[in-house]
Amino acid sequence: MSTKHIVIIGGGIIGCTSAYYITHHPTFTSSNAVVTILEASSVAGGASGKAGGLVAKWAYPKELVDVTFAEHERLAREHNGKERWGFRYTGGGQWTGRGEDVVRDAGEMTSKTSLEKKEGLVSGKNTARRNIGLPDDLDWVKEDLTDAYEPMAGDGETAQVHPYQFTTSMCALAQEKGATLVIGKATAINYSGSGASRSVSGVEYVNEAGSKEVIPASTVIVAAGPWTSTILPSVPISGSRAHSITVRPTRPVSAYALFTEITLPRSSFRTSLGSPEIYARPNNEVYACSPGDGEPLPSSTKEVKVDQQVCEALFKQISAISPELRGGEVTASQACYLPNVNSGPRGCPIVGEVDSAKGLIIAAGHTCWGICNAPGTGKLISELVMDGRVKSGNISRLAPRKFF
Ligand SMILES: Cc1cc2nc3c(=O)[nH]c(=O)nc-3n(C[C@H](O)[C@H](O)[C@H](O)COP(=O)(O)OP(=O)(O)OC[C@H]3O[C@@H](n4cnc5c(N)ncnc54)[C@H](O)[C@@H]3O)c2cc1C
Structure with a gap:
């Protein structure tokens, strides 16, 4: 042969x-x-x-x-x-609510293209939508800012690496x-x-x-x-650019991945709605990413431009619903390209x-x-x-x- x-x-x-x-x-x-x-x-x-x-x-x-x-x-x-790549099962859900005033100032995203992960979900199929109320251990987003939380899937159906x-x-x-x-x-x-x-x-x-x-x-x-x-x-x-940050929160937070829809107060935000995805990770790290934009694909991964204002706006949005993130330290501000067909x-x-x-x-x-x-x-x-x-x-x- x-x-x-x-x-x-x-x-x-x-x-x-x-x-x-x-x-x-x-x-x-x-x-x-x-x-x-x-x-x-x-x-x-x-x-x-x-x-x-x-x-x-x-x-x-x-x-x-x-x-x-x-x-x-x-x-x-x-x-x-x-141990090697942080595999674990995670909770997760769609979180809808209001952000509160935050003091840090930053720019805002200009254009938004959903990363479209939620297309795989059948609304209400796995668990009935709860009106107001979060799982007991999802204690790092404020309950009084929550309008609705809907779990994404049953136990053991969502994991992360x-x-x-x-x-x-x-x-x-x-x-x-x-x-x-x-x-x-x-x-x-x-x-x-x-x-x-x-x-x-x-x-x-x-x-x-x-x-x-x-x-x-x-x-x-x-x-x-x-x-x-x-x-x-x-x-x-083709490719569409999306920004993300990692944050070390003020204390270790429970394992949840959240798809958010945050109504933002006009007093401290230039946009009225934010939809960051927020994933708690092992080792006291939280990842958050914003929707994609139209920045053209550069010639290599090394040439990818990071717009710091977008990363700052992302941090401000997640800070508006979580004191643990607001007081945390941003450990990475980055961008990359999603492959689109x-x-x-x-x-x-x-x-x-x-x-x-x-x-x-x-x-x-x-x-x-x-x-x-x-x-x-x-x-x-x-x-x-x-x-x-x-x-x-x-x-x-x-x-x-x-x-x-
Ligand atoms: C913000 C964001 C969050 C995401 N979150 C998730 C998630 O939670 N779960 C999930 O499943 N997916 C997620 N994705 C999608 C996932 O990241 C991508 O689908 C996946 O990384 C694509 O992998 P890839 O190997 O095809 O491409 P890439 O990771 O882009 O790798 C392509 C590689 O090819 C190399 N290359 C390019 N041209 C050449 C050449 N001419 N010669 C040699 N090498 C070349 C590049 O340098 C690069 O290293 C996310 C994407 C984004 C943008």
């Missing part, structure tokens, strides 16, 4: 998790498959290191979620994910099994043959010293998130082999659920590469031909 030369373009969560599953596939040996992760800047330097990290049975699309949630649980058990720790762990575990990480920017995919026998033959890239190199390949997995169309221009994926089945990433070139696989466009759906994607991709077909699910709806 000839050796497979597998090049994965992109060291985000999708690329690294695919490398993990290929190198942990039952038939993988370091002599029958050579796996290279080609990353332009740094592993988890984009959204995969700066996302919230929510993992949910109620996420979408179902084809991936059906595989991914159980895989997150298994990976955490097998590799001590609790620390995205940066998860992605870098997947990369390290793949490297332990023989995968190689190369820092360099892919500039072209090479092909041989034509018509029905056209297949990938290699990936051209520019290394850190600025020299051009080629890695031979029999399989190329393009997992470059929002940058995928810079490598394959016909792929309908502009055509094809709604809410679906593109996962599968391209019809026009044997060995060319796309795994990109995971929108607001890439952290959740990475293990499902990686497992199914590993079957496609190592077994020649996807065995653990049916992802025909995600095939590239459905999108372009």
Whole structure:
């Protein structure tokens, strides 16, 4: 049997998790498959290191979620994910209420694009909406500011990971099994043959010293998130920038992920409504992100611009509903790009082999659920590469031909 030369373009969560599953596939040996992760800047330097990290049975699309949630649980058990990447189950809900006057001054967001996580929820299906009243242990948002709280799902249906720790762990575990990480920017995919026998033959890239190199390949997995169309221009994926912050609260807070709708007082805010997502994390950290904006995609993760005013406005909004956050310390102010798919089945990433070139696989466009759906994607991709077909699910709806 000839050796497979597998090049994965992109060291985000999708690329690294695919490398993990290929190198942990039952038939993988370091002599029958050579796996290279080609990353332009740094592993988890984009959204995969700066996302919230929510993992949910109620996420979408179902084809991936059906595989991914159980895989997150298994990976955490097998590799001590609790310590290594902060895996834990979490409570969560939709919180609607009013913010109170806060003294810190800051700019406000100018345009808002919902990250659309809530589309996977069926309102009222799991638990009846409570009018006023919070779970007893959700004591870090003020009850007297709460108009409504609706739990998102039942116990054990929502979990979380620390995205940066998860992605870098997947990369390290793949490297332990023989995968190689190369820092360099892919500039072209090479092909041989034509018509029905056209297949990938290699990936051209520019290394850190600025020299051009080629890695031979029999399989190329393009997992470059929002940058995928810079490598394959016909792929309908774009990026939208979103800001986030992490905060060390004044005391450890209980494990809840909140989708908020905050009516803000005109006296201290320039906008009347804020909708930050707020996730308590282990190790006394709280993550919050704001809706996306229209800032164009830069050439690499290193060039992403952070608008400090947006981060300050985000902190001010979450401060308006929680004294524990208001008195806390902001430990990171950052921005990253969400990969959006502009055509094809709604809410679906593109996962599968391209019809026009044997060995060319796309795994990109995971929108607001890439952290959740990475293990499902990686497992199914590993079957496609190592077994020649996807065995653990049916992802025909995600095939590239459905999108372009
Ligand atoms: C604010 C925010 C919060 C989020 N919260 C959650 C959440 O709670 N749960 C969830 O499931 N999802 C969440 N997401 C979505 C999730 O972050 C993304 O879907 C996921 O990170 C996409 O991973 P990726 O590997 O496809 O892309 P990326 O993380 O963008 O990685 C792509 C990689 O490809 C590299 N690359 C690009 N071009 C090249 C090239 N030419 N050559 C080599 N390498 C290249 C880049 O440097 C980058 O490292 C959130 C997203 C945002 C923006």
